[in-house]
Amino acid sequence: MSLGSPATTDLVTETTPVATSTSAGPELVQLLTPEGERVEHPDYPLSLSDDEYRAMYRDLVLVRRIDVEATALQRQGELGIWAALLGQEAAQVGSGRALRPQDFAFPTYREHGVAWCRGVDPLRLLGLFRGVSNGGWDPQEKRFNLYTIVIGSQTLHATGYAMGITMDGAVGDADTAEAAIAYFGDGASSQGDVNEAFVWASVYNAPIVFFCQNNQWGISTPTGHQTRIPLYQRARGFGFPGVRVDGNDVLASYAVTRKALDDARTGQGPTLVEAFTYRMGAHTTSDDPTRYRLASELEAWKLKDPLERMKAFLYKQQIVDGGFFEALDAESADLAARIRQGCLAMPDPDPLSLFDNVYAETTQVLRDEREEFAQYLAGFSGGQH
Amino acid sequence: MSLGSPATTDLVTETTPVATSTSAGPELVQLLTPEGERVEHPDYPLSLSDDEYRAMYRDLVLVRRIDVEATALQRQGELGIWAALLGQEAAQVGSGRALRPQDFAFPTYREHGVAWCRGVDPLRLLGLFRGVSNGGWDPQEKRFNLYTIVIGSQTLHATGYAMGITMDGAVGDADTAEAAIAYFGDGASSQGDVNEAFVWASVYNAPIVFFCQNNQWGISTPTGHQTRIPLYQRARGFGFPGVRVDGNDVLASYAVTRKALDDARTGQGPTLVEAFTYRMGAHTTSDDPTRYRLASELEAWKLKDPLERMKAFLYKQQIVDGGFFEALDAESADLAARIRQGCLAMPDPDPLSLFDNVYAETTQVLRDEREEFAQYLAGFSGGQH
């Protein structure tokens, strides 16, 4: 063991990330093997209609298409940066589809797939990465909070929101009661805020699901630098259940999240779901993962691709025919074109909007600054400089 | 369950504090019953000489005497405030005596008993509460850090220090290797910093013992508002062992801490020790616990008094005679007198010392401020005002 570096003891499961990060251990909940075989899990029965299976696959495909298009737009200078969800489609679509309309989701900056499930127009997401907005949609309307960039913060917001659900008496009924879900990453699990959220959620028995996408990396930092035991086990230190699900398995992600949400809404309190998955792309378009991880790791994970296995399942079950895929391709292409056009057409904000919405009730100091700046700008058009 | 208040589920062990706080559960490690009977625990064998037993009892008595004297001095206006350790003597003396000279302790503001074991003159502690200093001793000399008032901060300092032990190669040898110990309270367990310390200690396998005195209260807040499972179990969420010890049992506190320290120094990594004890006094001399807890709770805990049970043990084992107690009474009285005299004789700091030690290398800005203030003060003595 090298001094000062993370420990290698018998407790450590993920110290040398390359060697171990693709193996999730026997505790992993899986309903669909990488080969597309449907398997059963006693705690997570699931039966979906063919339409539902197809809809899930459609989500996976469209969400990936959005992501690919956004990455391309960034490369072409239309976005400042993009945080790709490549590889995490199943975790996001599975959990996103498990949400009921009345539930409220608190994302990080990477939950484009969940946004899709909540009905947020992808163009709204692009606005943030293009730099025309720091937000972009009405969180209340979509019951999908704004992206939160400061790691971990949103887990406390979600917990407070969930406390409010309890205070409003909106816990109990299996159909109408509400729940909150907080998304965060493996890296985020080290932040004080996330652990405080666990304290609060547990003490207040809040109707919340903590959904951790363990994509094995926090930028260049492997999960083994954040924890020496599987992350889902963190929950047991706080007195609520944790479960590790195959995050590349959209059916398992759906079933496990749905149960956790139902437990929450019926008053059983919080659950931590660790979706074991993989960030197949760079951290963001600014990142260069070849500096810190081996190509072989990516290759190993490609065999577990969330789209491929669902596709194989649909084929094997004969749920789809060639026409389905063709139609989906066309829909994808249309979506991508719409996104591209919309992105290029997005106007830059008005300079004076700098001063808008700093407060609900603005101040004299800001009014004066705005006025002074407006005059300054007017001076230019008047040719003063 | 009242909305918005801490949960009452089957997981909750400490919701209604008055009813449950005296019962620690079967997991409690005990070597001495409240009646002073010596019991054995397979994991914590302990055999001390008669001298050692007497020395421990002496510590308990003297530490309580210091505390009583300080409380009296506060009542008489000689101290601004005092945070009494009443009831926690065994947890502190047990853990403090378990430390080796080479170990380093990071206290809160209440570890007067540990300070005693580290050889810090009680008068130095009083200086802080009198308001003549924010520190008072050389932490390096005593290997006892300064009191830290911001809840939880010191757990990270201790963890960093322990990482340094590893980096220095001072881990391994059962006799000479070093360990750190971080003290904190049940309330502190909710702070982000404490949980981040758990993350770091676990990932770096740092040679550290987290010693949590669960005295059932954080000011007026019962432990059930901080956690719904026993606190020692927090450790399992981070992948290291936790143990609950009877904090009113000096022998068990000693044995459990000693083992945890030895594990740390020999490279087994961190342990969380929860010393289950009781704050028999007010939070500080500014506090009025009758506003929030029942007298009956205190009565129940009095039956578990850490001094009484050790005294009963010494008697039963015929380790002492009346002369021992007489001599100890006299020593106590002397100590108290010395503290009182020393406290009253403590000079106020020089006004210009305000500007001392803000930096290792002071600045021109501060030199100027100091000079200006010195002149201002001189103006008074010159009768300018």
Add this chain to the structure above:
Amino acid sequence: MAQLTMAKALNEGLRKSMEDDAKVVIMGEDVGKLGGVFRVSDGLQKDFGEHRVMDTPLAESGIIGTAIGLAIRGYRPVCEIQFDGFVYPAFDQIVSQLAKIHARSAGQVKMPITVRIPFGGGIGAVEHHSESPEAYFAHTAGLKVVACSNPLDAYFMIQQAIASDDPVVFFEAKRRYWEKAEVDTSAVPAPLWHARVVRPGTDVTLVAYGPMVKTCLDAATAAEEEGRSLEVVDLRSLSPLDFPTVFASVRRTGRLVVVHEAPKSIGLGAEIAARCSEELYYEMEAPVLRVTGFDTPYPPSRLEEEYLPDLDRVLHAVDRSLGY
């Protein structure tokens, strides 16, 4: 009309807000059964229940972070930070979230959260219990910051802060908690963002807030005996600063001394000096002087009388100002 201490006036103000709006909830360490270490929320849990007055776990980031979530859900949380020196663990949630969510959401998400902080020294406390962190918050765009200095203001300002749809950091001059004054609860309060001339005068303006208002008033009384007429302005709002009121006063007197307990460098006094020096460049008869805490950590309590601006230091600065 009743004689109330400032602590009691705050308590009554909180009670009024809770009666008026069922969405108002109080949260913090020891605010419930104990009523807060300064008893500002005394009796409120008993009367409004545990779901409206919550004794939270001990973690300030958690308090503010969950309050933000409650605000998203439509609540109007009033968070107590037990002492000034314990707000820093919540700094990220305050500065990066609370202050920015309204702008981030283009006004779609309101943050009607009040963060109450007893602040300042002079009570003989140990480290971290006597700080004046207001400059950190007043420098932060998106926050509003106020400080109350007396029972009447306390009663109304806390209600106005709670009613505000913006996040308000609400500083309470802790060593003035026990000072009493008449509180006419039927009075019509001044707008929350307005400073107030609390004593008119002609020779020099003293600008202060929180605990230093009384110090300045005492100085003005003492100065009167020497035939000097000092005007005292209580800023009340630290962000936004009410420059029109300050400028008007300084235009009258031509001279300004700013007084605060916080360290001098980059404190509120610096901003007021900078603005007045610019705006009243042709009108000032002396430079703006500052009487403040030193650029040192708050000292152990046996030195706090030296550290804290007092009547003598204020008058000394007045002398200097008049010497120009």
Add this chain to the structure above:
Amino acid sequence: MAQLTMAKALNEGLRKSMEDDAKVVIMGEDVGKLGGVFRVSDGLQKDFGEHRVMDTPLAESGIIGTAIGLAIRGYRPVCEIQFDGFVYPAFDQIVSQLAKIHARSAGQVKMPITVRIPFGGGIGAVEHHSESPEAYFAHTAGLKVVACSNPLDAYFMIQQAIASDDPVVFFEAKRRYWEKAEVDTSAVPAPLWHARVVRPGTDVTLVAYGPMVKTCLDAATAAEEEGRSLEVVDLRSLSPLDFPTVFASVRRTGRLVVVHEAPKSIGLGAEIAARCSEELYYEMEAPVLRVTGFDTPYPPSRLEEEYLPDLDRVLHAVDRSLGY
């Protein structure tokens, strides 16, 4: 002598410090294998090992808190905060511990910790990646705060900061990371706490630091064409501020414009304005003017060119100053 970017100069400076003192360790998020998101620590983990360049868990309070423990153990940690907007979770450890431990211990415990923070805007980033939080730290007694603006300073200042027995918050102008200059590593560096006149002039003094130094130099070049001679002072040290150098310059020119990206209210500019207005009361020919970011959250990047002070805004202020 070599042409180095500022990022590379910092990298070389770090390397030199690590070679000179085995107690120097680097810690932070992604500083090791990746070499930091700006590559400032590129190659150091490879050469000095994982125990001297640590990829820490993702938690800023943990980074500073454990660094404090390492310092108590005799180490000299250099902590990287990945971006300006992510320092706030560590605010408590910085303000309540790092800044105060030396005083608390009456000088017995040194805190030779350097906290590196890439800061400022202009790189087209998303929220929280373009902030200028220096005023928070410069207002905090017990901390020293510096900002480097060019490769030569970067190379020496980082070494001086690391060698300092006081905690130093070290701001790096992130949009200047890729600008190149000659770095003579054998030069004798100026003391870390000294400001520097980087361009002499006679008509107006521009005081700036970090990213705005280049903006001011560009403005001075442009002004020259109009026959105006601007003196540019690079503060370098933000706490302590080197007033003698600033005063001397303003005595020469009689006029002062302070420029920074951080919001105006209660920023560094306020302090410099307040001090100069007082100290040079009889010597100034115009009020101190400030060209700063607005009192708003940092905007989305498509607005940052409007938000950030630029050459035109600086020259506009120079015009105004000369108009008095």
